[in-house]
Structures are given as C-alpha cells and as structure tokens.
Amino acid sequence: MTLKEALDALSALATTAGIDPAVARAEGESLAATVAGPARGAYVDWCAETGHGTAEDFTTAASRGRRYRVAQTPAMASLASSGSAHAAAYAQALSDVALAGSFLGEENARSIGNAATAAAAQLGGSPGQVAPMTTREHVPGVADHFLQQVMEQSRIVRDKLAALEGTQIVRDPGAGLVETDPIQTAPPPETPAAPEAPKAPKAEEPQEPEKPATSVEELLAELDDLVGLTDVKAEIHRQAAVLRVEGLRAKAGLEGLTITRHLIFNGNPGTGKTTVARLVAGIYRALGLLSKGQLVEVDRSELVAGYLGQTAMKTADIVKSAIGGVLFIDEAYSLAGDQYGQEAIDTLVKEMEDHRGDLVVIVAGYPLPMAVFIGQNPGLESRFRTEINFPDYTDDELVAIFDVMATGAQYDAGEGVQDRLRELLSQVERGPSFGNARYVRNVLEAAIGRHAWRLREVDAPTLEQLRLLLAEDLAPPAEVVEPFTEMEEPVSDVPDVQTESAAEEQS
CATH class of the missing domain: 1.10.8.60 (Helicase, Ruva Protein; domain 3)
Structure with missing residues (x-):
C-alpha cells in the first residue's frame, strides 16, 4: 500500500467515524513524515504522495508528528476516549500510514523502527510495540530482509487487533496493550443456523455497544503503574480527591471555592509530562469535569501564524478542537517575547474564560523559563496556580x-x-536537553x-x-x-x- 492509498483510506474511515477528513489526513501526513525522517530522499517521495511541494513542508510535518511516535493523534485519542466502535479500525488505518511512511526514500532499518513505535502508540500500546505489518509487492533490496522479520513479529499484534471488537483495551504507557474483560454483547445463537439458511444482512445486525468509559480508579491505577514519578502521582491523587469532593458539594447545593483546574508541568524532556496529561484528561472526564476527555497536544508552531491577526484565528481553532478535553501546550514559554506569541496568549486567555466549564489547559516546559513565562502575564498567573514538578529519571x-x-x-x-x-x-551528557x-x-x-x-x-x-x-x-x-x-x-x-x-x- 502506498502512502497516498493509506491516506485515502484513513480519510474515508475518518468520515465514517465522524472526524473531519482534512484533520485526519493532516495527522496522517505528519505521522508518515516523522516515520520517514531518517531516510535519505524521503521528502521527495512524501511530497509526491501527499501533493505538498517543498522540503520545508516535510520538515514541518515531521516536527509536528514527532509526538505521534509516543502518543495517539488527537483524532485517535478522541475515538479511544469516547469508546467509539470505529477506534480499532482507525488505529489500524494509522498503523498502515506509519508502515507506508517507512517505505519513503531509501529504505533503512531506523524507519522500520520508527514505524513500529508510532503504530504501537496509535494502537494504545507502549512506545516500541511492534506495529501490524501488511504485505506489499516485493521490492528487491536489503531492507526486505529485515522487513520480513518485522512482519513475522507483527502476527501477535494482528491477533490483538482482531480481538479489539470484543475486548476493552486499557491504554497504559507503561505496560503495553492490556486486555480486560470482554464487553458483554448479545450472546450468539445456541445452535448454528441450518446450512441452507442465508445469513442475515449486515445492515440488520445489531450495532456493537460502545465501550464503557474508564473509571477514576482505573485511571489512577494506570498512573500508579508508571515508573518513578512518586511526587507527581501523589499530587495528581490529591487533585483528583479535591475535585471529586468539590463536585459532590456542588451537587449537594453547598457553596465552594472555584478551584482552578489548569496546571503547570515543569520538567525536562521525556519525564512523562504528556503521559500524565493524557491520564489527567481521562480523570477529569471520569469526574464529570470534562465532556470528552481528549488530549490535544500542541506547541508554538501550531498556535502562531505568519501574520498578525491570523494567530488569533489559528489559536481559536486549536482551542475549539480541545473543548471537552485538555489542551496541552509543550514548551509554552516559547510564546513569550514577541507580538505573535502575545497574540496567541491573549487569545488563549479569552478562550479559557469563555470555555472555563469544559476546557482544561496544561502548559509545560523547563522549570525556570516556565516560571518567567507565567509571571509575565497576569491573565496566566491568575489561572495557573498549581505547579507539578517532573524530576529526571534515575x-x-x-x-x-x-x-x-x-x-x-x-x-x-x-x-x-x-x-x-x-x-x-x-x-x-545529562542536562536540560537530555x-x-x-x-x-x-x-x-x-x-x-x-x-x-x-x-x-x-x-x-x-x-x-x-x-x-x-x-x-x-x-x-x-x-x-x-x-x-x-x-x-x-x-x-x-x-x-x-x-x-x-x-x-x-x-
């Protein structure tokens, strides 16, 4: 399957699942670009398959898609968090895009490794899980030798995909695919139909019920299963307890303080901030504080436009996609220091106020720049009062x-x-960039x-x-x-x- 074919299939499935096909295609293009990054000449093939025209388009897409090697795309996360019956098929379509991306440019083993981890992330497993591989027309070359081995390893994952329709999949970044009790559906007939009896048309078959939402207790257990992060876990547990009690008091008609739910995550790269943010989104949804519980992860490049006036619209569109869930802004301090970033901040503060009942914003980055960033803007300082520090791993x-x-x-x-x-x-070398x-x-x-x-x-x-x-x-x-x-x-x-x-x- 070529990248164009994989992207077309993803767009078609997105329409069926109720996702904007243009959004799905953009996510797929970024996923393929980040997978193909190590391959020489990949941008040429990528441009030919996607219709984009420059190496800069490829570089921008690869940078935007780098997070999809460790976490689900926003569209996939939305389907997974809502228990959509289309989630399994959409994850498979994304894994097909990842595999197609590994064939761009001169084939090499690193692209295959990237495809494996990226596809695993979309399937809800841990980074590094082997991706489901499909067959393709033979192309002579050394890459085919190791590709065949990867395809052999993928059989287990394909079996798991086949079981997704009847099995609840718990996303645990620390433990890969975890299978829980099968969802109870209508029992099959006690005896098989007579050979001459035709099967009922698929259109008349009962729809598979949506999977139940994950409970607070299950999400906190996932949090506790993560390696390290002792203080982070304790703070998230405390936040969940406080918000739960406040919710109960509100239902009972008692007055209470307005608790700011927005958070600051301070820490160096790779310390689990995005993983914890995703769990926070689920916890808030389970507590009834958010309607959907999806995580939308962005950085400056996705908020700021090239001209004044366009940034406000671009930021507002991003916020709109995050309503009902958590907007996670990585390296948020990069918004400070120029008029474009200030326009994004001003828009963000307004949108946070307009949607304060169904939107949570988490800003993340290095500790010192984040402190300066928050302190520079009164609108941010009044809304972000809870800081959680993520230490480096031992x-x-x-x-x-x-x-x-x-x-x-x-x-x-x-x-x-x-x-x-x-x-x-x-x-x-250990340091802020480690x-x-x-x-x-x-x-x-x-x-x-x-x-x-x-x-x-x-x-x-x-x-x-x-x-x-x-x-x-x-x-x-x-x-x-x-x-x-x-x-x-x-x-x-x-x-x-x-x-x-x-x-x-x-x-």
Whole structure:
C-alpha cells in the first residue's frame, strides 16, 4: 500500500467515524513524515504522495508528528476516549500510514523502527510495540530482509487487533496493550443456523455497544503503574480527591471555592509530562469535569501564524478542537517575547474564560523559563496556580522503562542488555536537553533496527531469535540517531540514515 492509498483510506474511515477528513489526513501526513525522517530522499517521495511541494513542508510535518511516535493523534485519542466502535479500525488505518511512511526514500532499518513505535502508540500500546505489518509487492533490496522479520513479529499484534471488537483495551504507557474483560454483547445463537439458511444482512445486525468509559480508579491505577514519578502521582491523587469532593458539594447545593483546574508541568524532556496529561484528561472526564476527555497536544508552531491577526484565528481553532478535553501546550514559554506569541496568549486567555466549564489547559516546559513565562502575564498567573514538578529519571528507572518498552514490543532483553544500557547512560551528557525516557526510546528504536539487520540473512529465524535483543544491538549515544554507520558490511550496501531534527530529541 502506498502512502497516498493509506491516506485515502484513513480519510474515508475518518468520515465514517465522524472526524473531519482534512484533520485526519493532516495527522496522517505528519505521522508518515516523522516515520520517514531518517531516510535519505524521503521528502521527495512524501511530497509526491501527499501533493505538498517543498522540503520545508516535510520538515514541518515531521516536527509536528514527532509526538505521534509516543502518543495517539488527537483524532485517535478522541475515538479511544469516547469508546467509539470505529477506534480499532482507525488505529489500524494509522498503523498502515506509519508502515507506508517507512517505505519513503531509501529504505533503512531506523524507519522500520520508527514505524513500529508510532503504530504501537496509535494502537494504545507502549512506545516500541511492534506495529501490524501488511504485505506489499516485493521490492528487491536489503531492507526486505529485515522487513520480513518485522512482519513475522507483527502476527501477535494482528491477533490483538482482531480481538479489539470484543475486548476493552486499557491504554497504559507503561505496560503495553492490556486486555480486560470482554464487553458483554448479545450472546450468539445456541445452535448454528441450518446450512441452507442465508445469513442475515449486515445492515440488520445489531450495532456493537460502545465501550464503557474508564473509571477514576482505573485511571489512577494506570498512573500508579508508571515508573518513578512518586511526587507527581501523589499530587495528581490529591487533585483528583479535591475535585471529586468539590463536585459532590456542588451537587449537594453547598457553596465552594472555584478551584482552578489548569496546571503547570515543569520538567525536562521525556519525564512523562504528556503521559500524565493524557491520564489527567481521562480523570477529569471520569469526574464529570470534562465532556470528552481528549488530549490535544500542541506547541508554538501550531498556535502562531505568519501574520498578525491570523494567530488569533489559528489559536481559536486549536482551542475549539480541545473543548471537552485538555489542551496541552509543550514548551509554552516559547510564546513569550514577541507580538505573535502575545497574540496567541491573549487569545488563549479569552478562550479559557469563555470555555472555563469544559476546557482544561496544561502548559509545560523547563522549570525556570516556565516560571518567567507565567509571571509575565497576569491573565496566566491568575489561572495557573498549581505547579507539578517532573524530576529526571534515575538510571534504574530508565532501565526499567526500557524493559517495559521492550516487553510491550514482544522483545526479550538478553544477557548483558541492561549492563549495556547502563554503560550508555553513563556516557551520555545529562542536562536540560537530555531526553530521559525519550532517549531510552531512541535506543530501543535503533536496537529494533539493528536486531532486524542482524537477522537479515537468517531464512527461518526461531521465535527466540525473533524476540531476543542482544547487547550488541544497543547503539552508543552518538549512534542513536545514525545507528548504521559503523558496520562490517560494505558502506554501499548499508542504507544511509539522515540525522533527525533537534526537535525530535528536545521535545
């Protein structure tokens, strides 16, 4: 399936699911771009498949889509949070887009690793989970060797997809796909129909009931299952308890203080801010404070336009898509300092007031710039009174996160893998730009590609070989972005991998 075909299928399904097909297509284009980022010449193929004309369009889309490698797109999140019967099919369509993106440009293992993690995120699993792969027309080349191995590994995920229609899927960023009790539907007939009796038309079959919303207790349990973040968990529990009691008091007709629900998340990249924001959206919905509970994640580029006057409309449109849920603004401090950002802030403050009953805004970024950002604007300072600090992960926690990601991807960490990861962590420079869990995810993505490359000449690998990651598969820090530059194979036989943008590592 080509990218154009995958995008057309996604748009058609979006219409059926009640999603604006233009929004769905834009999300799909960004997803494909971020998957294809490491491949040389990918932007040429991407432009040809999408109808866009410049490398800048590709770069912008890839930057916007980088979050889709670890989290569901807003449209997918909306379907999942509402328990839509179309959620499973839409997740499959997004995974097809991710796979199609991995074929853009010169094929290479890193793009396959990106496709795997991105598709897993759309399916609601942990970053790194193997994506469902479909067959395609054979194209000679080294990439086909490791692609066949990835396709073998995908069978388990396809089985899970097949079971989605009757199984509730709990999104746990720390544990992959978690299957709970099947949803009770109308029982099948006690005896099969007679052979000569025709099947009832599909149009007359009863519609599958929507899945029940996740409860506060279940969402808090998901929060507690995350690695580390002890103080963050305690604060979210406290917020949930306070808001629950305030809701009960309001129902009882008692007067109460107006509690500001908007939050500030302070922390370095990869410390779990987006994951926790997604759980907060679900918790607020379960408490009855939000009508939908979706998470819309944006940064400055998605709020600010190129001309004064356009920013207000652009910001208002973003807020409109977040009504009923949480608007998560990453690196919010970047809005300060110029008239365009100020226009976005002024619009945001107005929209927050107009929709204060069904909108929560979470702003996130580095601690010091966020303090300056909030303090500069009285409208923000009065609305954001609760700060939650996300500490950097320890080495032990990062190793645990790697194990969770690898397990969710149906991989086994072989002997020496943890020691190798600790060695890598000891070598990488720690600072505000260190990616924390994002760095570990990059290591895993590179390891998935190296593992596939290592098995490229094994005609019939065993299940153990398909699952086993070795210490040699883990690249040193300098090779996480370009993992195939120092191999024993001739350079002419090795796919080139371009360096991903700094935004990928800094986000």
